[in-house]
Amino acid sequence: MQLAVNIIVLAAIYAMIACGYVLIYRVSRVLNLAHGELMMLGAYMLLATASLFAATPWLAVLAAVGLSLLVGVLVYFLLMRRMTGEMVLAAVLATVALGILLRGVVVLVWSAQQQYPAQALSVSNPPIALPGGARISTFAAILVFTTAVTYAALFLFLRFGRWGVRMRAAGQSPLLAAQRGINLHAIYALAWSLSTLTGSLAGMLIALDSGLTGTMVIIGLKAFPAALVGGLDSLAGALVGALIVAAAEVLLIHYVDPLLSDVVPFLVLIAMLVVRPWGLFGTREELDRV
Amino acid sequence: MSRMPRASGYFRTDYAQDLALMQTRLERVSVALFALGLLIFPFLASPFQLDLACQVFLAAVGSLSLMLLTGYAGQVSLGHAGLLAAGAFTAGILFREVSAPFWITLPAAAVVGALLGVVFGLPSLRLRGLYLAVSTLALHFVVVYLGGEYETKRGFSTGIVIDPPVLFGFSLVDGRAWYFVLLAAAAVTLLVSLNLLRSRTGRAWQAIRAHETVAEALGIGIAGYKLLAFVISSAITAVAGALFAYYRGFVSVEAFSLFLTIQYVAMIIIGGMGSLLGALLGAVFVTLFPYWIESTLFLLPGAQRYAGEVFAVNYAAFGLVMILFLVFEPLGLTGIWRRIQSYFLLWPFRHRGSR
Amino acid sequence: MQTAPLLAVDKLEVVYHRAITAVQGITLAAEHDRIVALLGTNGAGKTTTLRAISGFLGLDDARVTEGSVAYKGERIENRLPHEITRRGIVLVPERDKVFPNLSVAENLAAPVSRGSIAERRRREALVYQFFPRLGDLRNRLGGLLSGGERQMLALGSALVCAPELLLVDELSLGLAPVVVEDLLQRLVDIRRELNLTVILVEQSAAFALAIADHAYVMENGRIVLDGSAERLRDHADIQEFYLGQVGGARRSYRDVKQYRRSRRWYG
Numbered sequence: 001m002q003l004a005v006n007i008i009v010l011a012a013i014y015a016m017i018a019c020g021y022v023l024i025y026r027v028s029r030v031l032n033l034a035h036g037e038l039m040m041l042g043a044y045m046l047l048a049t050a051s052l053f054a055a056t057p058w059l060a061v062l063a064a065v066g067l068s069l070l071v072g073v074l075v076y077f078l079l080m081r082r083m084t085g086e087m088v089l090a091a092v093l094a095t096v097a098l099g100i101l102l103r104g105v106v107v108l109v110w111s112a113q114q115q116y117p118a119q120a121l122s123v124s125n126p127p128i129a130l131p132g133g134a135r136i137s138t139f140a141a142i143l144v145f146t147t148a149v150t151y152a153a154l155f156l157f158l159r160f161g162r163w164g165v166r167m168r169a170a171g172q173s174p175l176l177a178a179q180r181g182i183n184l185h186a187i188y189a190l191a192w193s194l195s196t197l198t199g200s201l202a203g204m205l206i207a208l209d210s211g212l213t214g215t216m217v218i219i220g221l222k223a224f225p226a227a228l229v230g231g232l233d234s235l236a237g238a239l240v241g242a243l244i245v246a247a248a249e250v251l252l253i254h255y256v257d258p259l260l261s262d263v264v265p266f267l268v269l270i271a272m273l274v275v276r277p278w279g280l281f282g283t284r285e286e287l288d289r290v
Numbered sequence: 291m292s293r294m295p296r297a298s299g300y301f302r303t304d305y306a307q308d309l310a311l312m313q314t315r316l317e318r319v320s321v322a323l324f325a326l327g328l329l330i331f332p333f334l335a336s337p338f339q340l341d342l343a344c345q346v347f348l349a350a351v352g353s354l355s356l357m358l359l360t361g362y363a364g365q366v367s368l369g370h371a372g373l374l375a376a377g378a379f380t381a382g383i384l385f386r387e388v389s390a391p392f393w394i395t396l397p398a399a400a401v402v403g404a405l406l407g408v409v410f411g412l413p414s415l416r417l418r419g420l421y422l423a424v425s426t427l428a429l430h431f432v433v434v435y436l437g438g439e440y441e442t443k444r445g446f447s448t449g450i451v452i453d454p455p456v457l458f459g460f461s462l463v464d465g466r467a468w469y470f471v472l473l474a475a476a477a478v479t480l481l482v483s484l485n486l487l488r489s490r491t492g493r494a495w496q497a498i499r500a501h502e503t504v505a506e507a508l509g510i511g512i513a514g515y516k517l518l519a520f521v522i523s524s525a526i527t528a529v530a531g532a533l534f535a536y537y538r539g540f541v542s543v544e545a546f547s548l549f550l551t552i553q554y555v556a557m558i559i560i561g562g563m564g565s566l567l568g569a570l571l572g573a574v575f576v577t578l579f580p581y582w583i584e585s586t587l588f589l590l591p592g593a594q595r596y597a598g599e600v601f602a603v604n605y606a607a608f609g610l611v612m613i614l615f616l617v618f619e620p621l622g623l624t625g626i627w628r629r630i631q632s633y634f635l636l637w638p639f640r641h642r643g644s645r
Numbered sequence: 646m647q648t649a650p651l652l653a654v655d656k657l658e659v660v661y662h663r664a665i666t667a668v669q670g671i672t673l674a675a676e677h678d679r680i681v682a683l684l685g686t687n688g689a690g691k692t693t694t695l696r697a698i699s700g701f702l703g704l705d706d707a708r709v710t711e712g713s714v715a716y717k718g719e720r721i722e723n724r725l726p727h728e729i730t731r732r733g734i735v736l737v738p739e740r741d742k743v744f745p746n747l748s749v750a751e752n753l754a755a756p757v758s759r760g761s762i763a764e765r766r767r768r769e770a771l772v773y774q775f776f777p778r779l780g781d782l783r784n785r786l787g788g789l790l791s792g793g794e795r796q797m798l799a800l801g802s803a804l805v806c807a808p809e810l811l812l813v814d815e816l817s818l819g820l821a822p823v824v825v826e827d828l829l830q831r832l833v834d835i836r837r838e839l840n841l842t843v844i845l846v847e848q849s850a851a852f853a854l855a856i857a858d859h860a861y862v863m864e865n866g867r868i869v870l871d872g873s874a875e876r877l878r879d880h881a882d883i884q885e886f887y888l889g890q891v892g893g894a895r896r897s898y899r900d901v902k903q904y905r906r907s908r909r910w911y912g
Contacts, residue, residue: 162754165747165751165754165755166755166757168744168746168747168751169744169747169751169752169755172744172745172746172747173741173744173745175701175738175741176738176741176742176743176744177744177755178701178726178727178730179699179701179726179730179735179736179738180730180735180755180756180757180802180803180805180806181727181730181731181735181756181757181758181759181806182727182755182756182757183727183757184727283746
């Protein structure tokens with residue numbers, strides 16, 4: 001039973017991060033390899049706002065969330081916008097470079113020590129007892145809940161919201177979208193800010209649950225196979241992919257070898273690339289330009 | 291070979307002249323002077339500078355192999371660090387387990403590299419661009435995991451120590467000796483690359499990079515050439531990894547991170563894709579960059595408090611420079627160099643050709 | 646009755662990749678509420694001209710190097726696409742004319758309209774009125790529509806943007822003649838109802854000349870003939886080379902293609 005709980009928690013983590021990859025890829029065919037670092041930045045921003053709003057944790061979280069939206073927009077307008085028209089690979093490498101830049105900046109501003117936003121906010125993280133003798137920590141439970149709510153909100157927005165429809169349109173045919181008056185820059189900026197928002201939320205919750213270290217970036221990178229397994233442009237796929245990768249990882253760690261933890265997602269990735277490169281629910285395509 | 295703009299009055303009158311690597315007297319003279327400089331350097335330089343030069347040569351080997359694979363054959367690979375690790379671990383494992391000498395481990399590393407090249411290259415038969423990059427990235431993690439497994443299972447948790455290689459009875463410890471060995475390695479790699487590119491293989495690669503479907507329609511067996519690109523590039527990279535292991539005297543998984551791959555990718559981008567000169571320039575730039583940053587850092591006031599986090603400054607500066615090159619100068623240093631060349635050759639005209 | 650044309654293209658020159666001049670100094674005009682046809686074979690430069698007007702040159706590394714495109718007196722060449730759409734010029738492209746994974750209703754909801762929300766609702770209702778078939782297909786994905794239905798949807802989504810000038814690229818491509826005739830008739834009705842100006846680019850001169858008021862013929866990037874549609878229908882060269890009606894006696898090749906070529910003495 002504890003195994004099942006672990007799988008669900010890990011799947012929620014991966015899913016929360018994966019939807020960020022999917023949002024940007026679906027709209028602009030760019031793989032944002034800086035997502036892990038942006039996630040980490042979100043957690044650090046929570047640390048920063050925690051010192052400002054130490055008395056009211058909710059306000060700190062809200063402020064950090066607002067900041068992360070701003071960061072997403074800035075990343076688009078300062079960097080990614082200049083990469084339009086270039087090869088997709090160049091844009092991806094730009095995100096890699098951004099990730100490296102962020103890693104350096106974060107250490108310079110906050111030092112490389114492990115941090116504990118939960119302490120800064122004076123909130124505690126007691127374990128909750130579940131049926132079957134399993135336990136889950138409070139923030140892990142909150143994370144699972146947040147993931148569910150986020151996915152529901154994203155589904156509704158993309159399906160029924162006017163700008164959600166426009167985002168999907170821009171992802172399918174950017175040229176036609178521009179010809180129908182849709183401002184592509186606005187769409188891309190929206191995608192980046194939503195993606196950074198979800199990533200930051202994930203980072204914050206993980207940091208509140210188990211502390212803020214450099215390994216968070218690795219978690220971000222491990223969530224990418226989850227997105228790809230499901231299909232890089234499918235939100236539903238990201239959920240399914242996260243479950244698959246999380247299940248594989250937890251089970252293999254438990255029954256085979258704990259050292260496998262970092263490599264299992266990539267083994268699943270390779271398997272999927274061999275069998276069905278565009279993932280379970282992705283659309284087959286072969287694009288090269290942004 | 292002669293893609294450089296040339297002043298008029300320069301003609302080639304027979305095939306031998308066309309095939310020659312250096313064609314004008316100016317080229318021959320400058321190369322000779324440069325070679326002379328390289329040979330004299332170790333006798334004038336400090337040990338620190340010798341070490342820097344050796345690092346540059348090591349980087350150049352890896353950079354040239356990546357340029358062949360990605361810059362010329364068009365196969366994106368983010369698994370470079372994994373291949374370096376493979377070569378280094380082959381050398382380390384053979385040394386530890388069977389005390390194999392240098393002249394066995396190096397070819398063994400090449401063979402392991404070639405075999406891994408087949409594995410890394412198989413996805414390229416089905417995937418392109420982003421998906422290919424992702425598959426090589428995943429394979430990098432697998433290789434690194436295997437190396438880590440070996441380290442922990444055999445008790446080398448801090449890494450494997452290797453004795454200096456023994457060549458013809460001489461133990462290779464002296465900085466100057468290493469300089470010449472690595473210079474030779476880099477020069478050999480450069481010559482091999484140059485000749486590969488001028489051969490049928492090189493032309494096939496460039497055709498594949500330019501337009502794969504058309505290349506196939508022209509009868510070029512793209513599957514074979516893609517795999518060949520991976521195999522050759524990986525073999526060279528593995529040898530670079532083995533040399534790296536011997537030079538440092540030490541092999542450990544931590545050195546072969548994703549950041550190392552990105553450094554090599556940065557080398558070929560900053561240097562300029564599709565140009566061997568670019569690979570070399572990129573290798574020089576990226577290898578020396580951290581040292582430049584450190585020395586400039588200590589010139590700035592108030593830099594003392596960052597002294598403890600020099601690596602973070604390196605990271606940030608590196609990321610920033612890479613972004614600047616990607617955004618403003620996608621053709622890299624070679625692009626800048628060619629623009630300077632064109633400016634002088636075409637002056638007083640501004641552009642070549644008319645509308 | 647306004648005398649200034651809605652759209653005036655003056656000695657326009659478009660160059661691809663800084664090397665290939667696709668459009669070599671053309672001058673044309675679209676009067677208010679008129680249907681103007683732009684005819685020519687493949688590679689004549691018609692689509693390039695439409696792209697220059699609608700602002701989509703940059704994607705193919707093309708630029709307007711000389712001349713101007715003036716819309717209501719304002720110069721619009723080399724502007725961004727959505728700026729031009731906001732001014733009321735909407736393009737119905739030749740390929741990729743609908744969003745394949747959006748339903749018909751979503752295809753009509755996605756465009757950004759220039760007018761108010763009420764105006765937009767009115768327009769959407771009008772689209773279903775002009776194309777009743779789309780009403781039956783509201784939930785069908787755009788990519789699953791037949792050719793004729795897709796063209797209807799493409800026209801409809803363009804109309805939702807509330808254009809004043811509608812550019813239609815190759816309406817008849819890949820469609821059965823019966824379907825094309827039907828579409829063209831609806832286009833005429835739409836034009837009358839909404840006071841639209843239409844520029845129609847067509848390879849099929851017969852269809853275009855049937856509904857156009859004025860027409861231009863392009864060859865190799867130049868306009869070689871222009872006039873009212875009736876005049877062109879009766880023109881011997883048009884009849885022979887574009888309408889396929891061979892008749893009358895030709896004496897020598899010098900009688901062939903007596904186009905008035907506009908000469909550029911300065912280029």
